Amino acid sequence: MALRLVRNSTNVASRTVERVAEARLPTETGEFRIVGFRSLVSAEEFVALVKGELRPDRSSLVRIHSQCMTGDVFGSIKCDCGRQLSAAMKLIEQEGHGAIVYQQQEGRGIGIINKIRAYALQDEGADTIEANERLGFEADMRRYEQCAEILLELGLRAVRVMSDNPAKIRALRQAGLKVVERVPLAVEPHDFFAGYLKTKKEKMGHLCSVA
Numbered sequence: 001m002a003l004r005l006v007r008n009s010t011n012v013a014s015r016t017v018e019r020v021a022e023a024r025l026p027t028e029t030g031e032f033r034i035v036g037f038r039s040l041v042s043a044e045e046f047v048a049l050v051k052g053e054l055r056p057d058r059s060s061l062v063r064i065h066s067q068c069m070t071g072d073v074f075g076s077i078k079c080d081c082g083r084q085l086s087a088a089m090k091l092i093e094q095e096g097h098g099a100i101v102y103q104q105q106e107g108r109g110i111g112i113i114n115k116i117r118a119y120a121l122q123d124e125g126a127d128t129i130e131a132n133e134r135l136g137f138e139a140d141m142r143r144y145e146q147c148a149e150i151l152l153e154l155g156l157r158a159v160r161v162m163s164d165n166p167a168k169i170r171a172l173r174q175a176g177l178k179v180v181e182r183v184p185l186a187v188e189p190h191d192f193f194a195g196y197l198k199t200k201k202e203k204m205g206h207l208c209s210v211a
């Protein structure tokens with residue numbers, strides 16, 4: 001397989017992730033492949049959930065999904081992450097090809113323990129951004145360059161992105177991927193996370209429509 005070169009911040013062409021393992025993953029939604037990647041510049045690990053053949057000559061549905069233990073695993077309704085992940089898997093299954101890069105940047109990069117601390121502040125009335133800032137973090141600590149690199153490594157050159165987050169779309173474009181469409185995920189609204197979505201839209205520039 002040809003090595004793909006990317007430019008890092010020092011402008012030296014280099015690869016920052018490596019593919020280390022791959023297996024079949026049958027799921028409730030359908031049959032996928034799971035591919036494990038390791039960062040060459042940090043301790044971070046990534047997983048890509050892949051469906052069908054990913055080819056450079058056609059666009060595939062993709063999502064960069066940031067780990068959300070509370071939403072993805074426990075079905076928390078404080079946020080819409082779990083529903084977005086499941087909607088993305090269903091769309092890819094229907095389409096027959098696509099990929100989800102699952103990055104382990106829990107709580108917008110602050111980790112699960114700090115996320116629980118932030119939730120405690122939210123219990124006292126802070127919104128999601130105020131809570132992060134009161135703990136001394138930026139509102140969003142996530143980086144997406146390596147996720148984009150993984151999509152290229154998987155063989156994609158053009159993508160239809162399932163995301164409301166302009167920073168993710170920007171990262172894909174900067175990595176050289178052609179973003180041909182933004183595909184909104186039709187997530188069933190829930191009263192409980194309406195406030196969270198409103199904050200994401202008003203304070204973080206997300207493109208989601210809020211009723």
Ligand SMILES: [Zn+2]
Pocket residue numbers: 068070071072079080081082
């Ligand atoms: Zn979440």
